[in-house]
Amino acid sequence: MISVICGGVGAARFLRGLQSIVDPHDITAVINTGDDVVMHGLSISPDIDTITYTLAGAIDPQRGWGLVDETWTAMANLSRFAAVRPAASRAGETWFNLGDRDLATHLYRTARLAEGASLTQVTGEIAAAWNLGVRLLPMTDERLETRVEVVGEGEISFQEYFVGRRHSVAVSSVRFAGADVAVLTGAARRSLLDAAVVVIAPSNPLVSIGPIRSLAGVDELLTARRSSVVAISPIINGAALKGPADRMLTELGYESSAVGVARLYAPICSTLVIDQLDAHLAPAIESLGMRCIVTDTIMSTPEIAADLARSTLAAAA
Amino acid sequence: MISVICGGVGAARFLRGLQSIVDPHDITAVINTGDDVVMHGLSISPDIDTITYTLAGAIDPQRGWGLVDETWTAMANLSRFAAVRPAASRAGETWFNLGDRDLATHLYRTARLAEGASLTQVTGEIAAAWNLGVRLLPMTDERLETRVEVVGEGEISFQEYFVGRRHSVAVSSVRFAGADVAVLTGAARRSLLDAAVVVIAPSNPLVSIGPIRSLAGVDELLTARRSSVVAISPIINGAALKGPADRMLTELGYESSAVGVARLYAPICSTLVIDQLDAHLAPAIESLGMRCIVTDTIMSTPEIAADLARSTLAAAA
Numbered sequence: 001m002i003s004v005i006c007g008g009v010g011a012a013r014f015l016r017g018l019q020s021i022v023d024p025h026d027i028t029a030v031i032n033t034g035d036d037v038v039m040h041g042l043s044i045s046p047d048i049d050t051i052t053y054t055l056a057g058a059i060d061p062q063r064g065w066g067l068v069d070e071t072w073t074a075m076a077n078l079s080r081f082a083a084v085r086p087a088a089s090r091a092g093e094t095w096f097n098l099g100d101r102d103l104a105t106h107l108y109r110t111a112r113l114a115e116g117a118s119l120t121q122v123t124g125e126i127a128a129a130w131n132l133g134v135r136l137l138p139m140t141d142e143r144l145e146t147r148v149e150v151v152g153e154g155e156i157s158f159q160e161y162f163v164g165r166r167h168s169v170a171v172s173s174v175r176f177a178g179a180d181v182a183v184l185t186g187a188a189r190r191s192l193l194d195a196a197v198v199v200i201a202p203s204n205p206l207v208s209i210g211p212i213r214s215l216a217g218v219d220e221l222l223t224a225r226r227s228s229v230v231a232i233s234p235i236i237n238g239a240a241l242k243g244p245a246d247r248m249l250t251e252l253g254y255e256s257s258a259v260g261v262a263r264l265y266a267p268i269c270s271t272l273v274i275d276q277l278d279a280h281l282a283p284a285i286e287s288l289g290m291r292c293i294v295t296d297t298i299m300s301t302p303e304i305a306a307d308l309a310r311s312t313l314a315a316a317a
Numbered sequence: 318m319i320s321v322i323c324g325g326v327g328a329a330r331f332l333r334g335l336q337s338i339v340d341p342h343d344i345t346a347v348i349n350t351g352d353d354v355v356m357h358g359l360s361i362s363p364d365i366d367t368i369t370y371t372l373a374g375a376i377d378p379q380r381g382w383g384l385v386d387e388t389w390t391a392m393a394n395l396s397r398f399a400a401v402r403p404a405a406s407r408a409g410e411t412w413f414n415l416g417d418r419d420l421a422t423h424l425y426r427t428a429r430l431a432e433g434a435s436l437t438q439v440t441g442e443i444a445a446a447w448n449l450g451v452r453l454l455p456m457t458d459e460r461l462e463t464r465v466e467v468v469g470e471g472e473i474s475f476q477e478y479f480v481g482r483r484h485s486v487a488v489s490s491v492r493f494a495g496a497d498v499a500v501l502t503g504a505a506r507r508s509l510l511d512a513a514v515v516v517i518a519p520s521n522p523l524v525s526i527g528p529i530r531s532l533a534g535v536d537e538l539l540t541a542r543r544s545s546v547v548a549i550s551p552i553i554n555g556a557a558l559k560g561p562a563d564r565m566l567t568e569l570g571y572e573s574s575a576v577g578v579a580r581l582y583a584p585i586c587s588t589l590v591i592d593q594l595d596a597h598l599a600p601a602i603e604s605l606g607m608r609c610i611v612t613d614t615i616m617s618t619p620e621i622a623a624d625l626a627r628s629t630l631a632a633a634a
Contacts, residue, residue: 040427042357042358042424043358073418074391076421077420078421078425084442086434089434091431100394100417108398108409110358111406112402129397
């Protein structure tokens with residue numbers, strides 16, 4: 001059994017590679033929910049959805065998020081209300097784009113949560129509806145909200161930063177509201193404890209993996225089994241392939257490099273997989289007490305993602 | 318100023334005729350919300366929406382409900398979840414069809430209500446977004462729910478009866494859950510008090526007009542100004558043009574005829590407008606102490622609706 005600690009797009013691509021080389025039923029994804037948001041009354045779980053749609057082969061390949069063959073009729077009609085809502089209202093905002101096909105997921109999730117189902121239950125049902133073999137688990141069934149302090153603006157939600165500001169503003173701090181109350185689910189804990197290998201997917205260490213690590217006991221659990229925890233660096237040649245991980249690392253006082261990632265993961269993880277482009281950083285990473293595996297980590301094709309998954313599992317063996 | 322007590326389709330057509338012959342800003346619609354329902358976490362107000370879309374010229378002319386040029390992508394994708402929800406769950410049900418364009422209305426309403434806006438405020442904003450001149454007022458800002466006792470099945474919500482069962486099942490009773498707590502809004506009360514004429518639109522007397530009359534003080538208010546209250550019979554030649562009003566009247570022990578309607582309205586209304594086909598019933602209606610106006614009431618064209626509105630106003634003068 002393999003347990004994968006996940007954020008969004010990078011994790012989804014890694015999982016797709018992994019499910020192509022091992023029985024998908026042997027894979028559990030423990031997924032960040034710090035990006036979750038309620039908009040228009042609907043409960044939206046962006047990272048869970050990105051992974052679900054990617055593993056189902058239904059993700060839009062151009063956008064990298066949302067469903068293929070999507071239409072945007074509901075959103076287009078929502079813009080009608082921009083002119084009539086009170087100045088202080090945020091109702092009917094359209095900066096967070098929800099496709100008509102995608103809306104069905106949020107309608108179902110919202111209705112199930114209102115019936116008292118846990119996010120874990122609903123996520124399993126949605127995964128079943130897409131015939132996924134991989135088991136998808138939210139990190140928590142409670143509310144943990146990633147909040148971002150933007151220079152000159154103040155604190156905003158992660159989606160306001162990521163989508164609303166297109167992550168093009170400087171960040172001075174990040175916090176996980178509710179982390180003192182939210183708990184890692186029992187199912188996620190068992191997966192992280194019982195798996196032969198734990199993989200930290202190539203996701204943003206601060207705002208994708210960070211929320212999961214902020215839950216009580218997670219770092220201790222990983223530290224105790226550190227020798228079979230493998231991470232893949234999301235930073236390649238100093239930069240993130242997608243998203244703000246590189247700038248965010250720098251802005252928050254970390255180094256935007258595979259070495260910076262190694263420093264963050266060294267306490268909980270024995271092995272770091274880095275890209276060929278960063279081969280020269282291997283000695284510095286090894287000096288932190290980690291093993292270092294060098295391979296192709298840019299998952300531009302399913303084959304490269306499968307090879308990366310194979311190398312990652314081999315590194316853990 | 319004219320105040321119109323309204324249900325759905327028939328009221329909407331009457332209002333459309335009325336706004337074509339008087340300044341729309343002189344018209345207020347006091348609308349039934351007993352059919353309102355929360356589905357998929359979204360707050361849906363079917364009668365308000367039917368009136369809004371009709372007055373905006375955006376109603377689908379074939380269906381008679383929902384928006385023209387509608388698409389059904391979200392609903393089609395919701396059907397994916399039917400196979401995975403637990404047996405007891407009602408999440409993801411698709412019997413209540415919500416078009417993609419229509420969804421925008423519910424998303425906006427739900428978000429505004431979550432912000433603490435009243436249904437009165439939100440309804441005004443949605444009407445403004447559609448550039449309506451007529452003022453639309455929900456009867457109440459509280460929750461009043463029309464519940465229908467179906468023979469051999471038990472009590473279900475109005476929409477389950479009307480849409481889910483296509484109103485093809487026998488009804489043994491109707492009640493308005495919450496009517497003891499819900500209050501007529503101040504704006505609706507002022508409209509009904511101050512208007513030169515109050516019109517009871519050709520809507521189902523039991524489940525469209527009934528919920529409004531069930532609110533404390535409404536019948537008393539109308540009784541006190543009975544001489545300037547005019548109703549239009551929704552029953553023509555013993556039958557409803559649309560919907561279950563005829564069967565429901567019979568099932569609940571009333572007469573499915575303009576006379577049966579007159580009996581229900583006589584205490585609160587001095588004048589009943591009936592169709593040419595029912596001209597022979599005028600003496601029976603007048604014997605109940607009402608004036609009776611005979612005209613064309615089948616609003617198959619905007620012109621007939623305008624003529625009906627003109628006759629109705631003349632009857633009140």
